[in-house]
Amino acid sequence: MEHNQLVCEDARVLANEGVGPRLFVVSLESPRIAARLQPGQFVHLQVPGMPDHILRRPFSVFDCDPQAGTLDILYQDLGYGSHRMTDLCAGDVASQIGPVGHGWQAPTGTERALLIGGGVGAAPLFLHAKALLAAGVAVDVVLGAATKAALATYDAYTALLGHAPVVATDDGSFGFSGFCTQPAADLLAAHAYDHVACCGPEPLMRIVAQMAADAQVECQVSMERRMACGVGACLSCVVDTTDGKRRACVDGPVFESSKVVW
Amino acid sequence: MAQVNMAVNLGGLRMKNPVTVASGTFGAGQEYNDFVPVDELGAVTTKGVSLHGWEGNASPRIAETPSGMLNSIGLQNPGVQVMKDDYLAWLAPHDVPVIVNVSGHSMQEYVDVIEALDDDDRVDAYEINISCPNVDAGGMTFGTHVPSVEKVVGACRAATNKPMIVKLSPNVTDIAEIARAAEASGADAISLINTLLGMAIDAKRRKPVLARVVGGLSGPAVKPVALRMVWEVHKAVKVPLLGMGGIVTGTDAVEFMLAGATAVAVGTANFMNPTATHDVIEGIRRYCDDQGVTDVNELIGGLQC
Numbered sequence: 001m002e003h004n005q006l007v008c009e010d011a012r013v014l015a016n017e018g019v020g021p022r023l024f025v026v027s028l029e030s031p032r033i034a035a036r037l038q039p040g041q042f043v044h045l046q047v048p049g050m051p052d053h054i055l056r057r058p059f060s061v062f063d064c065d066p067q068a069g070t071l072d073i074l075y076q077d078l079g080y081g082s083h084r085m086t087d088l089c090a091g092d093v094a095s096q097i098g099p100v101g102h103g104w105q106a107p108t109g110t111e112r113a114l115l116i117g118g119g120v121g122a123a124p125l126f127l128h129a130k131a132l133l134a135a136g137v138a139v140d141v142v143l144g145a146a147t148k149a150a151l152a153t154y155d156a157y158t159a160l161l162g163h164a165p166v167v168a169t170d171d172g173s174f175g176f177s178g179f180c181t182q183p184a185a186d187l188l189a190a191h192a193y194d195h196v197a198c199c200g201p202e203p204l205m206r207i208v209a210q211m212a213a214d215a216q217v218e219c220q221v222s223m224e225r226r227m228a229c230g231v232g233a234c235l236s237c238v239v240d241t242t243d244g245k246r247r248a249c250v251d252g253p254v255f256e257s258s259k260v261v262w
Numbered sequence: 263m264a265q266v267n268m269a270v271n272l273g274g275l276r277m278k279n280p281v282t283v284a285s286g287t288f289g290a291g292q293e294y295n296d297f298v299p300v301d302e303l304g305a306v307t308t309k310g311v312s313l314h315g316w317e318g319n320a321s322p323r324i325a326e327t328p329s330g331m332l333n334s335i336g337l338q339n340p341g342v343q344v345m346k347d348d349y350l351a352w353l354a355p356h357d358v359p360v361i362v363n364v365s366g367h368s369m370q371e372y373v374d375v376i377e378a379l380d381d382d383d384r385v386d387a388y389e390i391n392i393s394c395p396n397v398d399a400g401g402m403t404f405g406t407h408v409p410s411v412e413k414v415v416g417a418c419r420a421a422t423n424k425p426m427i428v429k430l431s432p433n434v435t436d437i438a439e440i441a442r443a444a445e446a447s448g449a450d451a452i453s454l455i456n457t458l459l460g461m462a463i464d465a466k467r468r469k470p471v472l473a474r475v476v477g478g479l480s481g482p483a484v485k486p487v488a489l490r491m492v493w494e495v496h497k498a499v500k501v502p503l504l505g506m507g508g509i510v511t512g513t514d515a516v517e518f519m520l521a522g523a524t525a526v527a528v529g530t531a532n533f534m535n536p537t538a539t540h541d542v543i544e545g546i547r548r549y550c551d552d553q554g555v556t557d558v559n560e561l562i563g564g565l566q567c
């Protein structure tokens with residue numbers, strides 16, 4: 001495998017805005033990472049101003065502009081560090097390691113792909129959708145969220161696809177009422193896919209993996225684990241796979257779902 | 263500005279500077295090579311290796327705690343053969359001494375690991391880990407009682423003539439007694455501290471944060487404990503010490519040397535700052551410059567009290 005060169009870069013905050021309930025997008029100037037980032041890779045971010053919280057936090061990159069040298073992270077305020085992130089202001093500086101990990105890779109010859117994002121799991125699929133569309137692949141996107149307000153990536157996907165993505169909300173406030181696995185199953189039954197990509201809560205990924213296996217479609221999932229080093233050295237982040245325990249940070253976060261032992 | 267002599271001798275292991283890495287926090291150097299060329303280090307210390315490899319513990323394996331972290335990796339490692347074929351092969355062209363951290367579930371396994379590696383000249387020294395709190399058999403159970411320390415260290419000593427560092431657990435009542443036992447049984451150097459046994463609880467879920475429930479505490483939070491133990495052991499033995507536990511800066515490293523360490527290891531700090539080892543080396547050099555110290559060896563045990 002080709003060596004994925006890592007850098008540790010001081011990223012400058014350009015903007016940090018609320019985009020939904022407890023949901024924010026932070027835009028960062030991080031030219032060296034943005035230049036080489038592949039869809040599905042992540043950054044290992046040191047949230048400034050909390051030195052007694054010693055670990056970095058891993059965040060997938062939602063959108064990236066290699067020319068401008070910028071990248072966006074969609075994040076949920078759900079713990080100490082992510083809460084501190086909501087205080088970031090334009091001009092603040094945060095150290096980040098990146099681009100980390102093994103991202104999405106649709107099989108060669110893929111003509112049609114199904115992307116399924118649950119909650120903030122919609123974020124790491126966005127650059128994958130972009131790249132697939134640029135390569136002439138037909139892309140269907142299913143997004144799931146708790147409520148309509150939490151569908152923070154809806155507009156971005158609509159603009160990218162040229163039409164609205166398929167949507168499911170837990171409370172039925174928008175789109176299909178219920179879990180997004182139902183519309184995903186309907187699409188899998190209706191079309192011949194070469195590739196499925198899913199990111200979201202682990203139960204969602206497990207169900208999608210099973211559906212893809214039943215439909216005999218290649219499927220990839222992005223796994224979330226607690227991470228210390230974020231570079232492959234400490235073995236904090238392992239995922240049980242058919243090849244043994246593999247590191248989510250550098251062997252993943254994207255794995256073939258058939259290899260994951262759920 | 264006079265050139266500072268940074269070279270030290272750790273029980274027969276010559277290091278171009280006093281800084282190595284704490285086992286298990288740096289792989290075998292490859293993963294951090296984009297940030298710090300491994301050749302910059304005084305020595306590289308590998309993740310613990312057992313004879314045929316271990317799977318390690320279930321996830322979650324880490325928890326963040328105030329100024330520190332808990333880990334319960336459980337010595338996941340691929341075994342001696344992969345150590346040779348991959349890690350030592352990668353290290354071979356690099357100009358850096360290699361300390362292999364040795365672990366075992368039984369006394370015999372420690373000896374077997376050493377025997378499997380001993381004629382490999384890419385291995386410069388061993389660090390015998392009798393202090394891992396994250397495995398049920400072996401590990402810390404060997405390192406907390408004088409008779410078993412004597413047995414394991416004695417058996418390892420008989421298996422090699424290479425420099426042998428014995429790594430001690432802080433989870434003991436009297437660290438000096440354990441250190442004396444290791445020295446008397448043939449240790450060329452003593453390293454300390456391994457992690458402190460600890461625990462983290464998620465009150466909301468009423469569950470432990472770690473799958474294994476308990477784990478080892480490391481990082482800045484443990485530094486005062488580590489310094490105290492290095493100082494106590496320095497007064498108790500003659501062999502050189504490799505000090506570690508919460509070292510983040512060059513000044514931290516100097517404190518360990520003043521307490522009696524000949525060399526130091528940077529561990530958890532690598533996770534915070536991937537160039538931590540480089541920064542610690544430069545920090546020690548700067549301290550020496552500022553203080554008019556021309557030989558870093560002057561610092562060892564230089565505490566005035």
Ligand SMILES: Cc1cc2nc3c(=O)[nH]c(=O)nc-3n(C[C@H](O)[C@H](O)[C@H](O)COP(=O)(O)OP(=O)(O)OC[C@H]3O[C@@H](n4cnc5c(N)ncnc54)[C@H](O)[C@@H]3O)c2cc1C
Pocket residue numbers: 042055056057058059060061073074075076077078079080081082083120123124223224225226227253325326
């Ligand atoms: C590869 C990867 C990509 C991710 N991408 C995103 C993203 O795009 N958007 C987003 O909102 N979140 C993402 N996450 C989850 C994000 O890392 C956590 O929400 C974040 O670390 C929580 O930190 P905290 O300080 O708020 O929580 P705390 O609970 O205070 O954190 C304590 C410790 O636990 C870790 N931790 C807590 N929750 C998680 C979690 N769910 N996953 C991993 N580590 C956790 C923290 O990193 C920290 O070390 C991703 C995780 C991984 C592994």
Ligand SMILES: Cc1cc2nc3c(=O)[nH]c(=O)nc-3n(C[C@H](O)[C@H](O)[C@H](O)COP(=O)(O)O)c2cc1C
Pocket residue numbers: 228234284285286287309310333335337363391394429455456457479480481482484506507508509527528529530531
């Ligand atoms: C993730 C992790 C893995 C570790 N693995 C090992 C190991 O394999 N063998 C060993 O002797 N010590 C191991 N240790 C202990 C460290 O080498 C060191 O003794 C301890 O972390 C204290 O130093 P620090 O505070 O600088 O990290 C590990 C520590 C951590 C945090």
Ligand code: FES
Pocket residue numbers: 226227228229230231232233234235236237238247248249250
């Ligand atoms: S986080 Fe250290 S190996 Fe993945």
